[in-house]
Amino acid sequence: MITYEWLYVLAGVFFAIWSLLSLRDGRWGNASFWGLLAASFFFGSHLSDFANGVLVLAMVAIAGTGALKRSDPETTSIEERRDYSKVLGNKLFVPALIVPITAVAGTLLYNYTPLKETGLFEARRETLILFGVGVLIALVVAMAWLRPPALAPAEEGRRLLDSIGWAAILPQMLAALGAVFALAGVGEIIGGVAGDIIPDGSVFLTVVVFALGMALFTMIMGNAFAAFPVMAAAIGIPLLVETYDGNPAVIGAVGMLAGFCGTLMTPMAANFNIVPAALLELKDQNGVIRQQIGTAIPLWLCNVAIIYVGAFLLWN
Amino acid sequence: MNYWPLLGIALVVIGFALRFNPLLVVVGAALATGLLAGLDFVAVVEALGKAFNDNRYISVTWIILPVIGLLERYGLQQRARAVIENLRGATMGKLLTVYLLFRQLTAAIGMKDIGGHPQAVRPLVAPMAEAAAEKSHGKLAEDDRQKVLAMSAATDNVGLFFGEDIFFAIASILLIQGVFESYGYPLTPLQLSVWAIPTAICAFIIHGWRIRALDRKIGRAPAEAGA
Numbered sequence: 001m002i003t004y005e006w007l008y009v010l011a012g013v014f015f016a017i018w019s020l021l022s023l024r025d026g027r028w029g030n031a032s033f034w035g036l037l038a039a040s041f042f043f044g045s046h047l048s049d050f051a052n053g054v055l056v057l058a059m060v061a062i063a064g065t066g067a068l069k070r071s072d073p074e075t076t077s078i079e080e081r082r083d084y085s086k087v088l089g090n091k092l093f094v095p096a097l098i099v100p101i102t103a104v105a106g107t108l109l110y111n112y113t114p115l116k117e118t119g120l121f122e123a124r125r126e127t128l129i130l131f132g133v134g135v136l137i138a139l140v141v142a143m144a145w146l147r148p149p150a151l152a153p154a155e156e157g158r159r160l161l162d163s164i165g166w167a168a169i170l171p172q173m174l175a176a177l178g179a180v181f182a183l184a185g186v187g188e189i190i191g192g193v194a195g196d197i198i199p200d201g202s203v204f205l206t207v208v209v210f211a212l213g214m215a216l217f218t219m220i221m222g223n224a225f226a227a228f229p230v231m232a233a234a235i236g237i238p239l240l241v242e243t244y245d246g247n248p249a250v251i252g253a254v255g256m257l258a259g260f261c262g263t264l265m266t267p268m269a270a271n272f273n274i275v276p277a278a279l280l281e282l283k284d285q286n287g288v289i290r291q292q293i294g295t296a297i298p299l300w301l302c303n304v305a306i307i308y309v310g311a312f313l314l315w316n
Numbered sequence: 317m318n319y320w321p322l323l324g325i326a327l328v329v330i331g332f333a334l335r336f337n338p339l340l341v342v343v344g345a346a347l348a349t350g351l352l353a354g355l356d357f358v359a360v361v362e363a364l365g366k367a368f369n370d371n372r373y374i375s376v377t378w379i380i381l382p383v384i385g386l387l388e389r390y391g392l393q394q395r396a397r398a399v400i401e402n403l404r405g406a407t408m409g410k411l412l413t414v415y416l417l418f419r420q421l422t423a424a425i426g427m428k429d430i431g432g433h434p435q436a437v438r439p440l441v442a443p444m445a446e447a448a449a450e451k452s453h454g455k456l457a458e459d460d461r462q463k464v465l466a467m468s469a470a471t472d473n474v475g476l477f478f479g480e481d482i483f484f485a486i487a488s489i490l491l492i493q494g495v496f497e498s499y500g501y502p503l504t505p506l507q508l509s510v511w512a513i514p515t516a517i518c519a520f521i522i523h524g525w526r527i528r529a530l531d532r533k534i535g536r537a538p539a540e541a542g543a
Contacts, residue, residue, distance in 0.1 A: 004373055011376045037375070044369040050358060053365025057343065064340040076389050085391025085398060092395045096387055096439060099380060100430045127429060128373060131380075138383045146390055156385025160434075161378060166339050172374045173342050177328075179367030180346040180360060184321040184353030192317060220325050225488065229495050237499045248501045252492040253481065253511035260477040264470075267332050271374070274338070276433040276469035280442055282462055285335075291463065291470040291530075295523045299478075302518040310511065 003122040005045060007132045012041030018158045021151075022071065029067025030162060033059055037169065056176070063166035071162040073155035088146075095142040102134030103127055164278045171271035174222045181221065190217055191234030198235065203244045203312055210235045211304045214255050215262035222268025224259030231255065240311065250311035254303050261300040264292040324349030377434070384439050396440045397447035408449040408464060409531035412471045413524045415441055419475025420516055424482035431472050442468040453534050460534045467530055471523065478519035481512035 015038035022030035036059050044052055062068060076084070085092065107127045110116055121129050139153060161168060181187070194213040199205045210231060217227035236255055240246045263269045266289070273288050284290065324345040331341030343364070350360030384392075400406050422430045431437070445468045450456055456464065480486050484505035496503050 004376075007376050008372055011372075011379050014379045014382070040369065041372060044372060047365075047369075049362035049366040049369075051365065052369045053361035053363075056364055056368045057361065060339045060343045064337045066337075076391075078394075081389070081391040082394045083391075085394035088390060088395070090395065090399070092387060092390060092392050093440075095383060096392065096435070099383060099435060100432075103429045104427045128376065131429065132376070135379050135383055139386075142383065142386050146386070148386060148389065152389060153382035153386045156389050157382035158385075160381045160385050164378075166337065168378055169375055170338055170342070172368060172371045173339055175371040175374060176364050176367035177342050177346045179370075180350050180363050181321075181324070183355065183363050184324070184349045186321050186325070186349065189317060189319060189322060220328070225491055228488075228491060232492075232495050232499075237496070237501070241501065248496055249503050249507040250511050252496055252503065253489075253508040254515060256488055256492055257478065257481060257512060257515045260481075263477065264473060267338070268328070270338070272433075272473045276437060276472075277466070279433055279438045280465045280469060282466055284462070284466075287462060287466040288469045288473070291466040292473065294526055295470070295474055295519070298522050299515070299519055302522070303515055306511075306514050306518075310514070 001119055001122055002129055004125055004128070007129060008041045008044070010132055010136075012038045014157070015041060017154050018161055021073070021154060021158050022162075025071060025073075027069055027071060029062055029065075029069060030071065033062045033068050033166075034161070036062075056173070059169065060173075068165050069162070070165070071158055073159050075156065075159065091145075095138045095145070098138040098141060099131065099134035102137060103131040106130035106133070160279070163281060164275060167270060167274050167278045170274060174268055174270055178221055178223060178226050182226070187217075187226065187230035190220075191230040194231065195234040195238075198239060203240075203246075204308055206235065206239050206244065207307050207312075208304055210240060210251075210255060211258040211300065211307065214259040215265075215300055218259040218262030219266035219268065222263070222266055222270065224256055224263055227259050227262070228256055231259075240307075244312065245316065246307075246311035247315040250307055250315070254307045254310065258300055258303040258307075261296040261303065264296040265289060318353070320352040321349045323352055380434055384434060388439060392439050393443040396443040400444045400447040401451060406448045407452050407531060408445050408534075409528040411448045412441075412445055412468065412527045415468075416471050416475045416520060416523055416527070419472060420479030420520060423476050423479030424516070426483040426485065428476055428480050428483075428486075431476065433469060433472060437469050437472050441472065449531065449534060452531070456534065463530060464534070467527060471527065474519055474523045478512075478516045482509050482516055484509040 015034045019031050019035035019038055022034060036055055040055055107130060110126050198209055213231045214227055217231060218224045221227055236251050240251050241248050267274055267286060274285060277285050277288050327345040327348055328341055346364055347360055419431050442465045445464050446461060449464050481488055489505050489508050492508055493503055493505055
């Protein structure tokens with residue numbers, strides 16, 4: 001059975017190569033940072049929690065001291081790229097599409113045919129594993145077709161990776177922060193505070209506090225999944241569903257979406273907001289968030305209205 | 317109740333506001349929160365290490381970078397631009413609105429992996445949006461160019477977030493179902509996912525309008541700024 005462990009070894013190989021290329025380039029900070037990440041992929045499952053924690057602290061120390069730098073491996077010029085794009089034409093899109101198509105079509109094929117019974121992939125892990133398969137296929141196809149220098153994919157990947165820099169592990173790090181917050185009981189404290197400030201007897205204001213709590217707590221945690229159980233337990237279920245007799249399906253579904261509005265407005269949702277700013281080489285790290293605030297706020301208001309109308313006015 | 321662990325949240329907000337390295341901020345906040353909640357240092361480091369290790373799958377997706385980089389080496393971004401330049405009547409407003417709809421619809425039928433920032437926005441959507449904006453407004457001022465790129469990424473996010481919950485077999489729907497069930501309210505995923513539709517429509521109207529507004533604003537900019 002193919003498990004995530006296989007993917008981790010594959011990712012470990014990629015990051016180890018990037019580490020070695022950084023070393024050859026004399027970029028010690030980059031080499032040690034990506035080397036440690038490679039080690040995490042190779043050995044993380046066999047290390048103790050404390051050893052993994054020390055590894056995390058070491059990576060943060062490297063990034064925190066500014067030792068992680070952009071790199072500039074040799075590549076083609078803009079003019080060469082323009083010429084290539086004319087010669088190669090729309091076929092250039094094909095390898096780029098191989099990855100999502102393998103992941104999506106593969107998942108559908110696997111789940112809706114007898115293939116699933118073979119147990120080839122670890123349960124519920126098939127999409128990401130097929131994503132890895134798609135990457136390998138796309139690489140082979142692109143290499144066979146374009147015939148670049150052997151190290152070109154590694155070097156081009158390193159250029160992109162180093163332009164993302166420390167932000168590449170920020171999403172994973174924020175997930176770790178969420179785990180520590182959970183251990184420290186931050187959710188219960190926030191739920192308690194939110195529960196305390198509810199005005200008595202007003203359904204509408206209770207809806208507002210519930211939706212606001214979802215959005216704000218999501219902004220803090222960077223993830224609506226962490227906020228939802230807390231706000232549902234503090235306000236959604238005891239007050240909106242039980243005291244005021246609202247429709248639980250609307251309160252649950254749209255409450256979560258009110259949280260998603262918070263995701264659009266927080267740097268804590270790094271993979272959606274900070275990573276693309278790095279990938280697009282924006283000058284402002286919060287540039288993507290700035291474009292999203294104007295959508296998130298009116299949409300949050302819509303969610304409040306949908307909960308109030310759908311769960312109360314139409315339901316009772 | 318011990319409110320001190322909330323100080324960790326304050327540290328995150330202050331750290332981000334003062335533009336310290338976010339990794340330092342996050343780890344500092346994790347250590348402070350754990351210690352203030354009465355855990356010892358070793359336990360906090362262990363919790364951090366375990367959670368980081370358990371979430372490695374998040375960072376696996378970077379293995380796509382060699383594919384994107386290699387194709388960019390051979391002109392993928394230039395090709396994406398050329399497609400738009402050759403398309404008659406293509407504007408940034410129309411292009412991103414179509415992408416918004418495409419992202420919402422595909423996410424709504426469970427294909428949320430079809431877009432995304434490294435694999436779609438950087439190599440395809442952003443260069444196309446920039447080319448379309450230049451087609452209608454001429455060479456963009458740097459500020460406007462940055463806004464177009466940022467709006468491309470924003471459109472991917474909005475399309476994903478407010479499309480995916482219409483698909484009933486997605487993690488967030490299952491989480492809602494699980495939480496309500498544990499309090500004695502059994503709901504089916506379908507009951508929940510139909511209630512994602514009104515918000516999805518609002519998201520399309522609001523964000524679609526904002527995309528068009530940005531397009532119009534860039535069109536007016538040269539006259540106002542005189543540059």
